[in-house]
Amino acid sequence: MREQVKVIKLSGNLNATTSQEFRQNITDILESGAKIVLVDFKDVIFMDSSGLGALVLAFKTLRAADTKLVLCSINEQVRILFELTNMDKVFEIFPSQDAFNQVLVSNT
Incomplete structure (x- = not known):
């Protein structure tokens, strides 16, 4: 299952x-055939509406390909943006990459 998870580590601004x-x-x-894409926001300091739009587009694109998009390690500013736009209801968000890995291991 591990090889089917791809991690994207973002940093700076989205x-x-x-x-x-x-x-x-x-x-x-x-194109790599991953089943789950984990976007790690640990090093992201700012995200605007363009970044949010890119995430939504990625979510739709991946869902159409039967691939799941999950997020982890979002900071306070990004979390507020998600809550204001109700995107926290759309995206599955984990507190950390370790928390995601624990859920992944327990589901296999």
Whole structure:
């Protein structure tokens, strides 16, 4: 199961400038055949609406390919953005990568 999980570690800002690279990462991962994509926000300090839009697009793209998108380690600013837009109800969010791994191991 482990090889079917791909981790994307983001850092800095997720905005209009960096979201294109994120979308390219998603395209590359789709071609690899992963079943779960974990986006690690540990080093992300800021995300704007463009970044959120890129995440939603990635979610839809991956779901269409029967691949799950999950998030972990979001900071306070990003968490508030998710709550204000109700995206915290759409995305499965784990407190850390370790927490995700524990759930993954317990489900296999």
